[in-house]
Amino acid sequence: MSSDNVRGTVRDMPPPAIMRQMFAGYRMTQALYVAAKLGVADLLKDEPKTSSELAKSLGVHSDLLQRVLRLLASLGVFTEVEDGRFTLTPLAALLQSDVSGSMRALAILEGEWYEPAWSALLNSVNTGTPGFEQVFGMKLFPYLAQHPHAAEVYNAAMAGATSAETLEIPAAYDFSDVQTLVDVGGGQGALLATILTAHPHVRGVLLDHPAVIESARRVLEANGVWSRCTLVAGDFFVAVPVGGDVYVLKWVLHDWDDEDALRILRTCRRAMGQQAKLLVMEKIIPANNEPSYAQLSDLNMFILYGGRERTEREYRRLLATAGFTLTRVIPTSAPAWNRVSVIEGTPA
Ligand code: SAH
Numbered sequence: 001m002s003s004d005n006v007r008g009t010v011r012d013m014p015p016p017a018i019m020r021q022m023f024a025g026y027r028m029t030q031a032l033y034v035a036a037k038l039g040v041a042d043l044l045k046d047e048p049k050t051s052s053e054l055a056k057s058l059g060v061h062s063d064l065l066q067r068v069l070r071l072l073a074s075l076g077v078f079t080e081v082e083d084g085r086f087t088l089t090p091l092a093a094l095l096q097s098d099v100s101g102s103m104r105a106l107a108i109l110e111g112e113w114y115e116p117a118w119s120a121l122l123n124s125v126n127t128g129t130p131g132f133e134q135v136f137g138m139k140l141f142p143y144l145a146q147h148p149h150a151a152e153v154y155n156a157a158m159a160g161a162t163s164a165e166t167l168e169i170p171a172a173y174d175f176s177d178v179q180t181l182v183d184v185g186g187g188q189g190a191l192l193a194t195i196l197t198a199h200p201h202v203r204g205v206l207l208d209h210p211a212v213i214e215s216a217r218r219v220l221e222a223n224g225v226w227s228r229c230t231l232v233a234g235d236f237f238v239a240v241p242v243g244g245d246v247y248v249l250k251w252v253l254h255d256w257d258d259e260d261a262l263r264i265l266r267t268c269r270r271a272m273g274q275q276a277k278l279l280v281m282e283k284i285i286p287a288n289n290e291p292s293y294a295q296l297s298d299l300n301m302f303i304l305y306g307g308r309e310r311t312e313r314e315y316r317r318l319l320a321t322a323g324f325t326l327t328r329v330i331p332t333s334a335p336a337w338n339r340v341s342v343i344e345g346t347p348a
Helices: 003-012 015-023 025-038 051-058 062-074 104-118 121-127 131-136 140-146 148-165 190-198 210-222 258-271 293-305 312-321
Strands: 085-087 180-184 203-208 229-233 246-250 277-282 324-331 341-347
Touching (some): 025 062, 025 104, 051 062, 104 131, 104 148, 104 293, 121 131, 121 293, 131 140, 131 293, 140 148, 140 293, 148 190, 148 210, 180 190, 180 258, 190 203, 190 210, 203 210, 210 229, 246 258, 258 277, 258 312, 277 312, 312 324, 312 341
Parallel strands (some): 180 203, 180 246, 203 229, 246 277
Antiparallel strands (some): 277 341, 324 341
């Protein structure tokens, strides 16, 4: 089933059916979560299996597993072949653990943490408090610092998402004149590894929390670019390394409200020379309510961190307030629905 078929089906349905489909979003989230958490896709890697074979090796209830997999098969995730055996589809393949761009950890994050946090959306709208904080007692980053298992799932989810979505960036932006790139809040180094692989003359500096840069080191080593990298454990509200000609903030500003985003931008501005460039990489909210993942991500950023996605106009204003001129917005070639853009700023 192609994604066009899925969208076409929804478009052709009468309004009450479309409403029902939208209401049931959480049911799909939970079914995907169960399949991901149990590792069903990994068990189907080599050969199709029946739900009772799967249930036996997983120690779960066979009839219920069959009904979960049937629901997912109706959505194009898994196919039921002869004798009730299930097999992988391109969607189900993304739920495997060890594939490039794996979405297994993200499915677990969505089902186990994001959805419970979203259940407090009404209260968020009433009170202005992020849902995650209401449900789990604190915002997401402090929670991860205290819950190693959640942090492991979160880091794996981010690594999967970022490895798939950063591949377009070296083609979109010309890094050929760059000597030193500072990746502020660079996470596990997927973007730095991608850029350094494409540009053998570039040196990279990655700043993040101490626990995060340990896994960045492994990613940079595995990609053979470690000799050109420096890792800095630090706090981007306090200071970022000086001396870069490009400062990248990818998926960082959307974690924060305007006040905190300005603090981060000003810390970068202080470290940057007059010729250095700022590259903010984010999904931009389309001006005309065109459907995109940006609006869905926007509220998620609030629920989890008190953050937000922004329109191009909002980025222009934010950068100006922090002492930058927005010079260009360069979209990557990814499909518009979930596209990261490179927002370039120069010191004003
Ligand atoms: N740029 C990466 C990671 C984005 S997630 C990517 O695109 O995948 C945001 C990152 O900001 C996380 O890695 C988080 O650890 C880091 N972060 C959060 N608060 C920080 C702080 N005060 N100082 C430095 N890094 C921080």
